Amino acid sequence: MRTSFSRGAILPAALLLGTALPAASQKLDRTAEPQPLAPRTVRVPTWTHTTLSNGAELVVTPKHDLPLVSFSIVFVGGASQFEPANKTGLASMTASMMREGTTTRSGDEISEALEELGVSGIGIGIGSESGSIGFLTTTAKLARVLDVTADILLHPSFPAASLERLRGQEIVNLTQAKDQPAFVANNVFNRVTFGDAHPYGRVVTEESVKGITRDDVVEFHRTYFQPGRAIISVAGDVDPNVVKTTIEKAFAAWPKGGSKPAFTYPAVPAPRATTIYLIDKPKAAQSVFAIGLAGPPRDTPDYFALQVMNTILGGIFQSRLNHNIREEKGYSYGVSSRFAYGKGPGAFSGGGGMTTAKTDSALIEYMKELRGVEGEKPFTDDEIAQGKAHLAQSLPSFFQSVSATNNSVSTLYLQNLPPDYYQTYAAKINAVTKEDLARVAKQYIDLNHLNIVIVGDRAVVEESLRKTGIAPIVLLGIDGKPIGSPVTP
Numbered sequence: 001m002r003t004s005f006s007r008g009a010i011l012p013a014a015l016l017l018g019t020a021l022p023a024a025s026q027k028l029d030r031t032a033e034p035q036p037l038a039p040r041t042v043r044v045p046t047w048t049h050t051t052l053s054n055g056a057e058l059v060v061t062p063k064h065d066l067p068l069v070s071f072s073i074v075f076v077g078g079a080s081q082f083e084p085a086n087k088t089g090l091a092s093m094t095a096s097m098m099r100e101g102t103t104t105r106s107g108d109e110i111s112e113a114l115e116e117l118g119v120s121g122i123g124i125g126i127g128s129e130s131g132s133i134g135f136l137t138t139t140a141k142l143a144r145v146l147d148v149t150a151d152i153l154l155h156p157s158f159p160a161a162s163l164e165r166l167r168g169q170e171i172v173n174l175t176q177a178k179d180q181p182a183f184v185a186n187n188v189f190n191r192v193t194f195g196d197a198h199p200y201g202r203v204v205t206e207e208s209v210k211g212i213t214r215d216d217v218v219e220f221h222r223t224y225f226q227p228g229r230a231i232i233s234v235a236g237d238v239d240p241n242v243v244k245t246t247i248e249k250a251f252a253a254w255p256k257g258g259s260k261p262a263f264t265y266p267a268v269p270a271p272r273a274t275t276i277y278l279i280d281k282p283k284a285a286q287s288v289f290a291i292g293l294a295g296p297p298r299d300t301p302d303y304f305a306l307q308v309m310n311t312i313l314g315g316i317f318q319s320r321l322n323h324n325i326r327e328e329k330g331y332s333y334g335v336s337s338r339f340a341y342g343k344g345p346g347a348f349s350g351g352g353g354m355t356t357a358k359t360d361s362a363l364i365e366y367m368k369e370l371r372g373v374e375g376e377k378p379f380t381d382d383e384i385a386q387g388k389a390h391l392a393q394s395l396p397s398f399f400q401s402v403s404a405t406n407n408s409v410s411t412l413y414l415q416n417l418p419p420d421y422y423q424t425y426a427a428k429i430n431a432v433t434k435e436d437l438a439r440v441a442k443q444y445i446d447l448n449h450l451n452i453v454i455v456g457d458r459a460v461v462e463e464s465l466r467k468t469g470i471a472p473i474v475l476l477g478i479d480g481k482p483i484g485s486p487v488t489p
Contacts, residue, residue, distance in 0.1 A: 044422045048240040056227035060240040069236035070406035072134030076229045077261040080128045080199035089204035091126040100162035102155040139237040146250035181288040181455040189290035189453045191480035195269045226258025235406035263343035268294045271449035274471040280458035287359040287456030289351030298341035304428045305436040311387040331362040360464035373441040392426040
């Protein structure tokens, strides 16, 4: 007898998975502690690495389980290396403008061509230290999507009308962002930590956006998008030799040129004594924290120890910060911390939104947890095991799709990591000792030189923050500039 299900019926998971349902007589023993799942096996793929005739690197990772291809061109260096200090926002504006049309296609015609090919879009972005252009498509349509991509990369027309439209949109976005405490806290934290002279401390402003001209965009595009700093990465259902020929043909008009930047940065401002920087947000229901200081670059030998330490402190839901301030005290919906490793001194920072009435209490608890990882509350064996397991067991996700695989492999070359990085990742995580964790916590979380940025209702929180005695209070505007004189505890 056939079993039928109406449309929309929910099938038992066991049937969907093709497994047998448990017998009716079987009962779940709810007194037994569930056993953890076996660790997932990491299958790191192999790839080829060659150089195209124009000097671009080519990395190809065959993955034949589905007829899909993830393609990207990653550029070494970004806004911090190629954007003039007085033109902050030029890099991202250029990336947006490239989608507005080419010398042979309008923006609408590009969208129509991609729609016919079943591609949702070609992503273009330029960050602080790298940029990229890429897409996901089927194997059969790769060559045709590459032709559109090459047209966008090599022949953008940069319509003047589009620049004015995008400029207007960006100014509106910046105006609206001034009402977003998290946006303000992040910007002020970067300016306080790195200063205006350091690329990490610069932020996009209405003035800088208004100053961008079409000639600026044309020149930035000419200077930045060069094959000498490009890593072309392909992952999916392709043959390395065949796809190399296809790419050489698609980008035949891309001439040699460019080189990878040196990533030299000015010195970070000398550390200042721990200070609370308070930005007034009247009537705010929450106070947003951004707490930290300049940290190490990505190539620090302490990278793995820092990853384990921060996972325990604020990197996962069960972290000390989140467990204390959210789960136990109920002061926040979520608290976290991270190291923003860059080629330069990426910041250690953490925080979240705290209930206004508990701003002082939340800061007290936050500082307590920072002191804890520095020695007042030693790391336990269970915490260390959980932190290591979280990091090691996340590794298979790096290769679970063609897009994830492409990103993971291209990252090796972008960050100059060793070829066996993923094969040795778990071993290096597991080699971190309790002594390593205590050492890096003390070294990189300097409690005497923290920048504590708080965006909240000054009328409600200032006096209670002062009474904590944690640090002097300096009043800042949303642009990070001082207002009045410091208030000492």
